[in-house]
Amino acid sequence: MTLASHxxxxxTILLLMVGLFIVIAxxxxxxxxxGLGIFQTAVYLLYIAPGKLIGGVAPIVGSxxxxxxxxxxxxxxxxAIVVGVATLALGLALVVRIKExxxxxxxxxxxxxxxxxxASPTPDHEGG
Amino acid sequence: xxTQHFPALLVVVPLIAAPLIVLVxxxxxxxxxxxxxxxxxxxxxxxxxxxxxxxxxxxxxxxxWAPPLGIEYxxxxxxAFVAVIVxxxxxxxxxxxxxxxxAEVRNEEHYLYYALMMLCLAGLLGILVTxxxxxxxxxxxxxxxxxxxxxxxxxxxxxxxxAYQYLLMGTIGATLYVVGVGLLYLETGTLNLADMAxxxxxxxxxxxxxxxxxxxxxxxxxxxxxxxxxxxxxxxxAYAPSPVSAFLAATATKVxxxxxxxxxxxxxxxxxxxxxxxxxxxxxxxxxxxMFIPAIVAIFQHDMxxxxxxxxxxxxxxxxxxISMDSVDGLMxxxxxxxxxxxxxGGLFLVLGGVVLRCRGASFDRLAGLGQTMPVAAFAMxxxxxxxxxxxxxxxxxSKWYLVSAAIHLGQWWLVGAVLASSxxxxxxxxxxxxxxxxxxxxxxHPPPGEAPLSMFVPALLMIGGCVYFGLDATWSSEVxxxxxxxxxxxxxxxx
Numbered sequence: 001m002t003l004a005s006h007x008x009x010x011x012t013i014l015l016l017m018v019g020l021f022i023v024i025a026x027x028x029x030x031x032x033x034x035g036l037g038i039f040q041t042a043v044y045l046l047y048i049a050p051g052k053l054i055g056g057v058a059p060i061v062g063s064x065x066x067x068x069x070x071x072x073x074x075x076x077x078x079x080a081i082v083v084g085v086a087t088l089a090l091g092l093a094l095v096v097r098i099k100e101x102x103x104x105x106x107x108x109x110x111x112x113x114x115x116x117x118x119a120s121p122t123p124d125h126e127g128g
Numbered sequence: 129x130x131t132q133h134f135p136a137l138l139v140v141v142p143l144i145a146a147p148l149i150v151l152v153x154x155x156x157x158x159x160x161x162x163x164x165x166x167x168x169x170x171x172x173x174x175x176x177x178x179x180x181x182x183x184x185x186x187x188x189x190x191x192x193w194a195p196p197l198g199i200e201y202x203x204x205x206x207x208a209f210v211a212v213i214v215x216x217x218x219x220x221x222x223x224x225x226x227x228x229x230x231a232e233v234r235n236e237e238h239y240l241y242y243a244l245m246m247l248c249l250a251g252l253l254g255i256l257v258t259x260x261x262x263x264x265x266x267x268x269x270x271x272x273x274x275x276x277x278x279x280x281x282x283x284x285x286x287x288x289x290x291a292y293q294y295l296l297m298g299t300i301g302a303t304l305y306v307v308g309v310g311l312l313y314l315e316t317g318t319l320n321l322a323d324m325a326x327x328x329x330x331x332x333x334x335x336x337x338x339x340x341x342x343x344x345x346x347x348x349x350x351x352x353x354x355x356x357x358x359x360x361x362x363x364x365x366a367y368a369p370s371p372v373s374a375f376l377a378a379t380a381t382k383v384x385x386x387x388x389x390x391x392x393x394x395x396x397x398x399x400x401x402x403x404x405x406x407x408x409x410x411x412x413x414x415x416x417x418x419m420f421i422p423a424i425v426a427i428f429q430h431d432m433x434x435x436x437x438x439x440x441x442x443x444x445x446x447x448x449x450x451i452s453m454d455s456v457d458g459l460m461x462x463x464x465x466x467x468x469x470x471x472x473x474g475g476l477f478l479v480l481g482g483v484v485l486r487c488r489g490a491s492f493d494r495l496a497g498l499g500q501t502m503p504v505a506a507f508a509m510x511x512x513x514x515x516x517x518x519x520x521x522x523x524x525x526x527s528k529w530y531l532v533s534a535a536i537h538l539g540q541w542w543l544v545g546a547v548l549a550s551s552x553x554x555x556x557x558x559x560x561x562x563x564x565x566x567x568x569x570x571x572x573x574h575p576p577p578g579e580a581p582l583s584m585f586v587p588a589l590l591m592i593g594g595c596v597y598f599g600l601d602a603t604w605s606s607e608v609x610x611x612x613x614x615x616x617x618x619x620x621x622x623x624x
Contacts, residue, residue, distance in 0.1 A: 016307075020300070023296060023300065029292065032296060036296060036299055036300070039299075039300065039303055040299070040303050043303055043306050043307055043310065046307060046310050047310050047313075050314055073313075076262050076319075079262070079266060080265075080306065083265075083266065083269045086269075086273055087269070087273065087295065087299050090273055090276060090277065090295065091292065091295050091296075091299075094276070094280060094288060094291055094292045094295065095292070097280065097288050098285075098288045098289060098292060101285035101288055102285065110289060114286055114289070
């Protein structure tokens with residue numbers, strides 16, 4: 001149980017933290033999505049790393065091979081990647097609409113605009 | 129022989145309806161497809177509930193690959209009960225949507241609305257029926273992605289920000305859930321939930337399993353909007369199109385609560401979750417906070433939709449309170465409140481949707497004098513409000529009654545006081561509506577007296593009528609809820 005033997009786990013934790021921090025700390029909506037992407041990517045590593053055995057081969061039964069790597073984590077993460085791409089695409093599309101509607105992609109500015117609207121109500125805004 | 133495929137068809141029917149609708153594109157035909165699909169789904173859900181009550185757990189091997197290697201669809205009374213709630217809500221919202229979205233969604237986007245509703249329905253039902261931990265995540269994301277877009281369809285530009293914030297928090301929640309599932313997979317080597325439950329006792333005290341419990345609990349709690357992880361919910365409900373608010377309020381959080389119950393009682397097992405650690409105490413504390421703080425915030429809202437949204441967060445507290453009691457009575461009360469609150473809050477949002485359509489807004493300024501301009505709708509809102517408070521004769525009373533008696537059963541008398549005190553807060557926020565609707569003059573540009581279009585009015589009144597009906601005759605709901613609680617409690621110890 002050394003630092004090196006659990007290298008992939010430490011990296012996973014680091015990436016999770018970095019991603020979450022960016023989501024929380026940044027005001028720029030695009031940067032938040034980048035953080036979210038890093039956060040999700042960390043999970044891919046968590047799944048894939050244990051699937052690889054040193055010396056393991058693809059699980060095709062043949063003479064001379066006794067150690068196989070588990071392919072299931074890779075398949076799962078393929079699904080998770082698809083989900084992640086869809087989320088990111090949707091998030092970016094929303095940011096485009098937000099930029100059209102507010103003229104800004106800075107969270108503080110947008111909240112300030114909303115607060116202003118609340119103070120002096122105007123008729124409904126069309127989303128864009 | 130078709131009935132044998134019902135567990136799969138429950139998901140497949142709405143899932144196929146979605147691309148069909150996108151191909152059709154025109155508003156009216158896509159509405160008809162969506163209506164037929166939801167009706168079929170509701171029929172399937174009812175028949176599944178019937179069968180699970182009679183025969184117990186149904187297992188369906190997807191693509192005939194035998195579990196635990198293949199993906200198993202596994203549904204018991206608990207899952208079927210929530211599936212009936214979700215499918216029924218879909219069936220009620222669909223006829224309502226035809227007129228309901230006309231004012232809020234652009235005509236050329238109607239087909240997208242219906243397609244997304246179908247995807248959302250498929251995702252929610254998939255979570256309930258699947259027996260595979262990773263599959264739960266995929267369905268969770270299917271329903272969530274559809275939900276984000278549905279919320280963003282709201283007319284106000286704040287709907288976009290609400291959808292964006294929900295996307296961030298929802299994705300973080302789902303990702304935390306996947307981390308938890310990953311740890312469980314590393315520890316047990318299986319993703320099949322039933323299989324996992326039998327293997328977990330061998331590793332029950334390993335730190336990885338505890339971390340998995342923590343990750344899954346927090347991840348799902350984000351989706352439940354358990355206080356203090358509820359920040360996405362008020363804006364999402366407030367700015368989404370009215371039928372979407374009603375559908376989400378009645379289904380999305382409820383399905384996540386089901387997932388949490390499943391993990392607590394069927395997979396980790398109550399002894400690992402409650403007896404060995406402080407999960408129960410933490411959940412109890414958060415539930416109490418949820419019962420009070422959002423209810424107080426609700427009192428100070430100036431917009432009926434936001435008020436109802438905060439009230440939802442507060443009502444979720446009652447459901448998790450029942451879970452935290454870790455008893456059959458408590459779980460039964462939770463299941464009851466899950467059903468009754470879906471009925472009440474769904475009904476309230478549906479009535480409010482009709483009101484918003486005529487009054488052009490849900491702020492209290494616009495709703496003033498509603499008792500004169502829309503007497504029936506205002507009265508229906510009051511009846512729904514009484515159910516939120518838990519006045520005898522309404523559905524809300526029944527579930528609070530069971531919650532209180534479960535607390536007494538455990539000797540926790542002070543919880544009775546807490547439930548009563550938080551109901552008093554509900555009295556205050558419901559009274560705010562009564563005051564606005566009956567004791568204030570209508571605004572200068574008020575609509576002529578009349579009610580919402582019939583296709584919106586009838587579903588809304590059906591739901592509110594349901595509140596009263598299930599408040600007077602709770603035989604069916606309490607019997608099913610008892611079975612649900614027993615199934616959840618015994619699913620681990622009772623073999624399988």
